[in-house]
Amino acid sequence: MTTTALRARTEHAWARFAARRLARLLVSVWVLITAAFLIIHLIPGDPVRAALGPTATPELVAARRAALGLDDPLWQQYVDYLRGLFTGELGTSMTSGLPVSQVLGDRLPATLELALLAFAVAVLVSVPVGLLFAVLTRGGRRRPAELGFTATSIVLAAIPEFLLAVALVWIFGVNLGWLPVAGRDGAASYVLPVLALALAPAAVLARILRVETLAVLRADHVRTARAKRLPDRHVYLRHVLPNSLTAAVTLGGLLLGSMVAGTVLVENVFAWPGLGSTIVSSILAKDYPLVQGIVLVYGVGVLVVNLLVDVALALLDPRSTIREG
Amino acid sequence: MARRWAGVLRSPLGASAAVLVAAILVLAVLAPLLWTDAATATDTARISQGASAEHWAGTDSLGRDIFARVLVATSLSVRLALAATAIGVVVGLLLGTAPLLVGRRAGRLVTAVVNIAVAFPGLLLALFFAVIFGVGATGALFALGLAIAPAFARLTQTTTARVAGLDYVAAARIAGVGRFRVLFRHVLPNVAEPLVVNATVAAGSALLAFAGLSFLGLGVQPPDYDWGRLLGEGLGAIYLHPAAALAPGVAVVLAGLAFNLFGEALAKVLGERRPLERPVRRTAAEPAPDDSAMLVVEDLRVAFPGVEPVRGVGFAMDRGDAVGIVGESGSGKSLTALAVSRLVDESGEVRAERLSFLGADLRAGPHRRLLGTSLAMVFQDPMTSFNPTMRIGRQLAEVACEHQGLGRAAALDRAVDRLDAVRIPEPARRAAQYPHEFSGGMRQRAMIGMGLMGSPALIVADEPTTALDVTVQRRVLSLLADIRAADDVALLLISHDVTVVEQVCDRVLVMYAGRIVEDLPSAELRSRARHPYTRALLAAVPDMTTDRSLPLAVIPGRPADPAHLPTGCAFAPRCPLADERCTATEPDLVADDAGRRVACWHADIPVEVRA
Numbered sequence: 048m049t050t051t052a053l054r055a056r057t058e059h060a061w062a063r064f065a066a067r068r069l070a071r072l073l074v075s076v077w078v079l080i081t082a083a084f085l086i087i088h089l090i091p092g093d094p095v096r097a098a099l100g101p102t103a104t105p106e107l108v109a110a111r112r113a114a115l116g117l118d119d120p121l122w123q124q125y126v127d128y129l130r131g132l133f134t135g136e137l138g139t140s141m142t143s144g145l146p147v148s149q150v151l152g153d154r155l156p157a158t159l160e161l162a163l164l165a166f167a168v169a170v171l172v173s174v175p176v177g178l179l180f181a182v183l184t185r186g187g188r189r190r191p192a193e194l195g196f197t198a199t200s201i202v203l204a205a206i207p208e209f210l211l212a213v214a215l216v217w218i219f220g221v222n223l224g225w226l227p228v229a230g231r232d233g234a235a236s237y238v239l240p241v242l243a244l245a246l247a248p249a250a251v252l253a254r255i256l257r258v259e260t261l262a263v264l265r266a267d268h269v270r271t272a273r274a275k276r277l278p279d280r281h282v283y284l285r286h287v288l289p290n291s292l293t294a295a296v297t298l299g300g301l302l303l304g305s306m307v308a309g310t311v312l313v314e315n316v317f318a319w320p321g322l323g324s325t326i327v328s329s330i331l332a333k334d335y336p337l338v339q340g341i342v343l344v345y346g347v348g349v350l351v352v353n354l355l356v357d358v359a360l361a362l363l364d365p366r367s368t369i370r371e372g
Numbered sequence: 373m374a375r376r377w378a379g380v381l382r383s384p385l386g387a388s389a390a391v392l393v394a395a396i397l398v399l400a401v402l403a404p405l406l407w408t409d410a411a412t413a414t415d416t417a418r419i420s421q422g423a424s425a426e427h428w429a430g431t432d433s434l435g436r437d438i439f440a441r442v443l444v445a446t447s448l449s450v451r452l453a454l455a456a457t458a459i460g461v462v463v464g465l466l467l468g469t470a471p472l473l474v475g476r477r478a479g480r481l482v483t484a485v486v487n488i489a490v491a492f493p494g495l496l497l498a499l500f501f502a503v504i505f506g507v508g509a510t511g512a513l514f515a516l517g518l519a520i521a522p523a524f525a526r527l528t529q530t531t532t533a534r535v536a537g538l539d540y541v542a543a544a545r546i547a548g549v550g551r552f553r554v555l556f557r558h559v560l561p562n563v564a565e566p567l568v569v570n571a572t573v574a575a576g577s578a579l580l581a582f583a584g585l586s587f588l589g590l591g592v593q594p595p596d597y598d599w600g601r602l603l604g605e606g607l608g609a610i611y612l613h614p615a616a617a618l619a620p621g622v623a624v625v626l627a628g629l630a631f632n633l634f635g636e637a638l639a640k641v642l643g644e645r646r647p648l649e650r651p652v653r654r655t656a657a658e659p660a661p662d663d664s665a666m667l668v669v670e671d672l673r674v675a676f677p678g679v680e681p682v683r684g685v686g687f688a689m690d691r692g693d694a695v696g697i698v699g700e701s702g703s704g705k706s707l708t709a710l711a712v713s714r715l716v717d718e719s720g721e722v723r724a725e726r727l728s729f730l731g732a733d734l735r736a737g738p739h740r741r742l743l744g745t746s747l748a749m750v751f752q753d754p755m756t757s758f759n760p761t762m763r764i765g766r767q768l769a770e771v772a773c774e775h776q777g778l779g780r781a782a783a784l785d786r787a788v789d790r791l792d793a794v795r796i797p798e799p800a801r802r803a804a805q806y807p808h809e810f811s812g813g814m815r816q817r818a819m820i821g822m823g824l825m826g827s828p829a830l831i832v833a834d835e836p837t838t839a840l841d842v843t844v845q846r847r848v849l850s851l852l853a854d855i856r857a858a859d860d861v862a863l864l865l866i867s868h869d870v871t872v873v874e875q876v877c878d879r880v881l882v883m884y885a886g887r888i889v890e891d892l893p894s895a896e897l898r899s900r901a902r903h904p905y906t907r908a909l910l911a912a913v914p915d916m917t918t919d920r921s922l923p924l925a926v927i928p929g930r931p932a933d934p935a936h937l938p939t940g941c942a943f944a945p946r947c948p949l950a951d952e953r954c955t956a957t958e959p960d961l962v963a964d965d966a967g968r969r970v971a972c973w974h975a976d977i978p979v980e981v982r983a
Contacts, residue, residue: 075488075491078485082500086503090503205576205625205632206625207580207581207583207624209584210580213603213607213617213618213621214621216607217610220610221610266756267756268756270751271757271767271819272759272770273715274749275771275774275822276774277771285762286762289759289762290761304493305494305495307493308493308495309495312495312587327588327590330502331507335503338503342496346496349492349493349496350491353491
């Protein structure tokens with residue numbers, strides 16, 4: 048086989064992988080869209096009456112129902128909803144009267160910033176720490192260090208982000224007065240929300256990475272690398288880390304997904320002007336079009352993260368996904 | 373099984389988690405009875421006050437005692453969390469066992485839905501369902517229950533699928549046992565353990581998640597209160613009196629941690645095996661081999677905590693020598709090879725009177741200096757001995773980059789050249805491939821090629837052909853033989869296969885229970901073996917003349933357990949010649965005039981071994 052043929056075959060495998068993964072994404076997105084669409088229909092009773100309250104006149108309720116298209120047959124509403132999605136038309140917020148797409152556009156960047164920064168912090172902290180502690184405590188060495196690491200990471204991982212957020216507010220805001228505890232204004236205001244979001248995932252990742260690294264350290268191919276008498280640095284970074292990263296990336300993806308959800312709570316603690324504080328206020332106000340829009344954005348966000356994880360896994364481990372099926 | 377569950381209480385962590393969980397449950401029952409009055413009594417004279425002797429955690433905006441409220445809130449928080457977990461577990465079980473119950477097609481649909489739902493974080497699902505079920509405790513309860521369900525369904529699916537494929541379940545099915553009966557009698561009891569463990573952990577997460585929902589205002593509504601609600605109310609006034617936010621926060625963390633730790637302790641107890649503690653034995657050293665050799669091993673011992681699988685091995689090798697070490701599994705032959713290359717696991721302790729290679733003391737300082745250049749290793753399992761994430765060529769080239777100071781391109785050229793030398797076709801193309809694209813035999817040849825990146829004086833091959841089929845085995849062995857002949861490389865071949873060693877090596881060391889019991893030229897193996905174990909090994913090899921109507925010859929008894937060695941000769945319990953002296957005193961390895969060595973009191977008695 049020539050090099051070109053080989054490359055063609057590899058590209059073929061990638062194309063198949065991409066096609067399969069894309070199909071799965073599309074199905075998931077369709078389920079998500081349908082679920083979001085159904086929200087307004089699954090609510091017991093009349094959502095418009097619920098939103099406007101018992102004091103609203105029947106005329107107002109009827110007019111609002113008509114404006115939302117709720118009197119059309121269900122399939123018609125579904126088609127209209129799908130068409131609206133393709134044209135970027137997501138309806139109108141029932142409380143503010145603004146287009147939902149505009150509210151999303153205003154609020155999304157703040158949430159994205161928070162989630163991505165927190166993820167970056169979590170990875171940058173956990174990978175070196177996990178690797179370091181695996182190497183330090185391999186083969187049952189340094190029991191006290193292992194115990195301290197495990198205890199710290201278990202406790203940190205068990206504290207949910209909103210409680211951590213409260214604790215951070217108390218320590219750095221109330222007691223020390225070093226950092227602002229509310230709003231999004233300047234670099235200092237990012238510190239506490241990002242920390243609150245990043246610490247628990249960092250602890251989980253570091254723990255998993257240590258366990259994975261310990262397992263890889265016992266693997267035959269690491270013995271081979273030692274038999275080649277490579278410097279420790281090469282053994283750890285080239286032969287150990289890529290292999291222990293695969294599990295960490297899978298888990299990291301799950302964590303990034305749950306971080307997207309964690310922003311909801313953290314934003315509410317720090318009055319962060321993102322999607323998270325908006326979805327809670329809109330649920331409380333029964334502003335269903337806005338809820339639908341935000342659910343879609345969060346859902347798509349999670350699906351995209353999952354896709355990226357699969358691609359990263361395929362790149363890291365040549366045996367993985369692209370070879371299946 | 374009950375005793376295994378009780379094992380949780382034996383570990384300090386499990387015991388404290390269990391005590392904490394029990395305390396929380398008791399508090400949940402008693403607190404409303406004891407402190408409801410204190411928690412609801414308003415005191416307008418003391419509104420929003422900080423902690424004091426009277427009110428340990430201060431008072432809220434109506435002057436109610438926050439500490440009492442936190443205690444009373446235990447009840448609602450725990451009940452809601454447990455109820456949500458119960459909903460999640462029941463729905464999850466139904467969804468997860470659907471493939472077994474409702475037939476293949478409907479089951480597949482359920483699986484697909486679960487797989488999509490599982491991709492979303494629980495909190496998002498809970499928010500989604502909270503919109504549908506409405507704001508309030510009941511809505512949040514069902515929302516959280518349904519949010520827990522997919523993960524539990526996935527777990528149920530995978531665990532039951534594993535059990536459902538087992539023979540006894542298939543047998544029950546064929547016997548006409550109904551689906552529900554199969555599920556409840558045969559499948560669920562066998563997957564109960566992981567499900568219980570996960571339900572415990574899920575209860576902890578539900579507690580935290582419910583606190584989150586109430587904190588956001590989506591869960592418990594006033595005048596009711598749970599920890600999340602109290603936390604939300606306290607946060608607004610955190611600058612005034614932090615205790616109002618911290619007290620419920622601490623309660624949530626403690627309770628969540630208790631359930632999580634209890635679950636983890638359960639998982640550990642159910643999945644663990646006892647570590648073995650064994651006494652260490654000492655035996656006499658073997659006579660010293662001569663000094664000038666390329667490799668000198670003298671009284672080599674490898675000990676792990678509690679066992680000493682290699683107990684004083686000594687031999688010497690010269691350039692171009694081919695020495696084989698044979699023995700059953702557990703005889704210490706592989707550890708001997710690893711000890712020579714200084715690759716024994718961290719937990720093992722290697723000691724020797726002498727361990728020198730090309731004049732360098734392998735025991736001292738940065739002792740692995742020669743490894744990878746003068747000393748090459750070939751391992752047993754070519755499937756796992758390469759790094760799966762690196763191309764073969766790079767893995768070979770690394771050696772040259774590191775030890776010969778070659779650049780990347782030059783090193784890769786050498787790697788291709790070495791792959792060619794080990795008869796890998798199209799070496800340039802193959803070098804760019806990953807290990808999984810190589811067959812087992814090719815990988816083993818590539819592994820030998822890796823050893824040839826330097827200019828080795830000794831190749832240590834640990835069962836290099838065990839994982840390969842017979843035709844491939846022959847090619848790998850002849851490759852090793854050719855390399856040895858061409859470059860005067862010495863070969864230390866570890867194998868359990870006497871025939872292989874006989875073909876490839878000039879000398880054979882027979883190991884039993886961590887010691888060399890016989891050392892002789894391989895040409896004399898069949899004619900002049902003196903140790904009963906060696907003769908038994910040979911007799912156990914079938915050949916073309918073996919009468920195939922008879923059962924295969926085996927060595928009676930079990931291989932020696934390095935942790936439970938008898939006092940005398942380790943082979944005595946299985947030896948047809950054993951007498952009192954054998955069971956009392958271990959024989960030394962004694963050399964005769966021709967350099968053959970044997971460790972047996974009866975080495976000179978001819979023995980008839982059943983063949």
